[in-house]
Amino acid sequence: MKYILLMTGTKAGVNAYREWSKSDVEAHFAFLGRLNRELTESGELVANDGLGSPEEARVVRAGKDGMPVTDGVFPESKEFLLGYWIVDVDTPERACEIAARLSGGPVPGANQTSMPIEVRQIMTRRSSELA
Numbered sequence: 001m002k003y004i005l006l007m008t009g010t011k012a013g014v015n016a017y018r019e020w021s022k023s024d025v026e027a028h029f030a031f032l033g034r035l036n037r038e039l040t041e042s043g044e045l046v047a048n049d050g051l052g053s054p055e056e057a058r059v060v061r062a063g064k065d066g067m068p069v070t071d072g073v074f075p076e077s078k079e080f081l082l083g084y085w086i087v088d089v090d091t092p093e094r095a096c097e098i099a100a101r102l103s104g105g106p107v108p109g110a111n112q113t114s115m116p117i118e119v120r121q122i123m124t125r126r127s128s129e130l131a
Contacts, residue, residue, distance in 0.1 A: 001088070001089060001090070001091070001092070001095075001121060002046060002086060002087065002088050002121070002122040002124065003086070003087050003089065003092070003095035003119055003120060003121050003122060004084055004085070004086050004119075004120050004122055005084060005085040005086075005087065005095065005098060005099045005102060005117050005118070005119055006081060006084050006117065006118040006119075006120065007081070007082045007083045007084065007085075007102065007115055007116075007117055008079045008080060008081055008082060008115070008116055008117075008118065009079065009080055009082045009115060010078060010079055010080075011054065011078070011080070013115075014053070014054060014080065014082075020107075020108055021108065024106075024107070024108040027106050028105055028106055028107070031105045031106050032102075032105065035098075035101055035102065036048060039085075039087065039098065043088070044087045044088055044089050044094075044098070045085065045086075045087060046086040046087060046088050047084075047085070047086045048083065048084060048085040048086065049083060049084065050082065050083040051081060051082055051083055051084075054080040057080065058070045058071065059071045085098070085102065086122065092119075092121070095119050095121075096119055099117035099119045100117075102115070102117050103115050103116070103117045
């Protein structure tokens with residue numbers, strides 16, 4: 001079963017991260033790198049990426065004649081999608097175990113974070129089933 005693990009953060013959290021020392025940022029990314037390697041070696045990691053900063057976000061809708069109409073930036077937004085992991089695991093519980101590890105990454109002061117990680121099953125269908 002494939003799951004997408006969505007990491008979200010608040011504007012305050014993003015701003016606080018920007019204040020971290022270089023060594024704290026390096027420690028956090030080293031943790032993520034180790035976890036990604038473990039998931040790759042186990043065959044569970046399908047894909048993962050961080051996303052551009054919240055200031056770059058846009059919402060796009062179809063306007064007249066299908067032309068894009070964009071809104072943004074949304075400084076009043078309370079939460080932002082920061083990144084994602086797609087994992088292929090045997091059980092929903094395993095997806096939640098991975099999400100908990102992602103949630104508990106290191107932060108300054110030898111502490112760990114408790115970032116919310118949304119776990120959603122990816123519903124795959126053949127195109128013939130969608131008709």
